[in-house]
């Protein structure tokens with residue numbers, strides 16, 4: 252059995268988004284209860300996160316955006332400018348703790364203390380743009396994790412694989428001119444946030460390093476796996492990533508209230524296998540996954556279980 256780390260912290264449930272919000276603390280509460288009930292938690296290596304410093308957040312965001320998040324939290328405001336990314340007084344620090352989870356995950360994998368690590372964090376990150384919060388996301392954790400890998404561990408090529416049902420507009424836009432980080436996204440389309448057409452392939456020197464696979468409502472496991480096998484795997488053969496980051500949302504699940512795709516737990520397990528094979532073939536098995544969306548509590552918990560079991564059995 253492989254050694255799989257789980258980054259968790261009670262503060263992730265203290266990011267309070269208010270009554271009725273889909274991105275709510277109960278998501279993680281239900282996930283941890285499920286991992287405990289199934290006994291899976293005992294098979295995982297517990298890892299504590301740290302707070303990412305401001306200079307790391309600036310690798311993805313403008314100082315103005317960072318200051319805006321901080322000051323809104325200090326003022327007790329309940330939302331960012333988009334009126335859907337909610338805040339509570341601790342949210343600035345909790346978002347930095349989500350980014351710092353990825354740092355601990357990366358270090359743990361690079362130092363061979365675990366084979367792979369899953370970060371069970373909130374708030375999510377992949378919609379956060381360089382200069383603003385968006386879609387429940389404050390700071391773009393996977394982008395900052397990729398920069399951390401490059402600058403702390405002297406690796407050059409990083410792949411971010413995003414199977415959240417929504418296109419990671421923030422991740423794409425921040426990285427689209429950079430040929431050193433490959434961004435792949437499979438997502439329902441047309442759907443929120445509206446970006447992620449097949450024709451969006453990167454800009455300037457980054458041309459060819461963004462790969463979008465838009466899928467229609469109703470798409471299930473079979474099509475997802477065909478996209479992995481026929482689009483993603485050849486692209487990774489060419490790019491040869493030295494580290495793989497999964498931007499792992501589980502809202503493509505068939506029970507999810509925010510999407511109309513039909514992915515099952517078995518589908519997430521199979522996608523995990525593809526990601527592991529990419530990491531095995533090119534990146535000396537270096538892989539971490541970071542939670543993004545997933546809004547049906549049962550669907551999320553069972554999908555993460557399938558994801559973790561696949562990582563354990565690698």
Ligand SMILES: [Zn+2]
Pocket residue numbers: 415416417500502543544545
């Ligand atoms: Zn999503």
